[in-house]
Amino acid sequence: MKxxxxxxxxxxxxxxxxxxxxxxxxxxxxxxxxxxxxELSKKQSQDTTDTTDSSSAAQAPEKGEQ
Structure with a gap:
């Protein structure tokens, strides 16, 4: 094995x-x-997706608000 x-x-x-x-x-x-x-890449992409989803959900206005 090299x-x-x-x-x-x-x-x-x-x-x-x-x-x-x-x-x-x-x-x-x-x-x-x-x-x-x-496996590490998959875990990191899930972590990134989770943090992106939660931060964008917090910043998105409600349907009635504008």
Whole structure:
């Protein structure tokens, strides 16, 4: 198995975001790493959608108000 082709900065950032030790990340099979990145991306997009929905709902005027 060849090592992951990512920069040291990317490896450190991914390790922090995924909550895994850097050594585990560097020896993680690529298909598992891609799966974890997809899960992280999905979670972040849901968090962003939730905060966007709640903030836009608070700012939207009621139907009768204008």
């Amino acid at each position: 090592p992951l082709q990512i920069s040291p900065e990317t490896a450190v950032t991914l390790a922090k975001q995924l909550g895994v030790p850097l050594e585990h990340l560097m020896h993680m099979p690529q298909h598992i790493l891609l799966q974890k990145i997809a």
